Amino acid sequence: MNITVLGAGGEVTGSCLLVQTNSTRFLVDCGMVQGGRDAPSRNRKPFDFDPGRIDFVLLTHAHIDHSGLLPKLTSKGFAGPIYTTAATADLLAVMLPDSAHIQEADAQRANRHHSPARAAPDDAAPLYTTQDALDCLRQLQAVRYDEDVRPHAGVRCRFRDAGHILGSAILEIWLTEGAKTTKVVLSGDLGQPGRPILRDPTPIDDADVLFIESTYGDRLHKDQGATVDELVQVVDQTLHGRGGNVIVPAFAVGRTQEVIYHLHRLACERRLNNLHIYVDSPMAAAATRITMRHLELFDEAARRLAGWHSAGRDLPLLHFTASVEESMALNRVRSGAVIVSASGMCDAGRIKHHLRHNLGRRECSVLITGFQAQGTLGRQLVDGAKRVRIFREDIEVRASIHTLGGFSAHADQKALLGWAASFKRAPRRVFAVHGEDAAANALAQRLRTVNGWNVVTPRCGESFDL
């Protein structure tokens, strides 16, 4: 058996593993590279394998850095099934066409800036089209958590709840070659235990080969209680003390619902008053509706919280803006608004307009609630940039920037080690992936010293005979 790391080696996006045995060849995830100057060219370069010869895909979760190149895979000849959980399939039905729409809009813009005298460059065609995304959706095969799936002779797998976003899964895969069966476990993205709405990541007790994510392999999150206290303080001071707005860049899927949940609960508990929350992202509104359809996946506390269930509709203090006009009207709101918008890393979408209108104002705040990859506008803000460029305009950063680490959808070092501790014997080989170098190396080092494991941090393109 051979596994090639095609993405998320020494970085956090572009997840893709190619698994080859003597009888089959398949992918785990097929994600888009996000952030950084070379992301567009990396997403465009031809696959390192023949898509027509891939038998099937196993998909851990809906985030675009894990699923975003699936329509490209289909358009280049992949015709097999894509196995994933039912909730992930529901999310993809919204997310992949949306991603295609962004690709088409980007291509149109590129063409407009392009002189008609020259021949159209190759990259003026969209990475993939809405039709490609719709074709790809037809290949989805929804599976249940904890059930055996047999995608191919010699392959058995199980999707276990990863507690990262709705529908997210850890994969247990048993690969049989001749008389020998090897168990490969892929953590996918692991959630932080104790977060609202979702259940905690499922403990796994054995593996021969383990791929473990390491996004926060070198850090500890603040605890939830302290994070919620900080949220209350920032929102209260900004809205009621200084008379500004609070801008919350948030991933449309997962983080947005979590932020709404917290604000709603804090309002119910009267810890925050006079809240006007605007969710300004059509994708976030759709994802919130899908979340409400999957109550069976919620943890106890979320099921109990009355009123939260109706968050897909307008509550007195919760507004979902749909049209571009409504979104633009928000730009004229000078104070009293909590605006939750995407993209989560601030490099695309409506959030850029909200930052443009509020970053320069001392009375406003920006609440960073998720991971910000290198090369993104969000990372610049976290790193304390005094000036940023948005829509070819220099903007001075006067608003206060707060990072709420405790809301991360990813397990921190302690939680990663806690999950690793559930293995009853050491896996033969361990790969720390999905982390920037410092994070992946720190986790690998801890797993070597604490667990005595044989851990490497692979680079993209590296291949391993196992």
Ligand SMILES: [Zn+2]
């Ligand atoms: Zn993810």
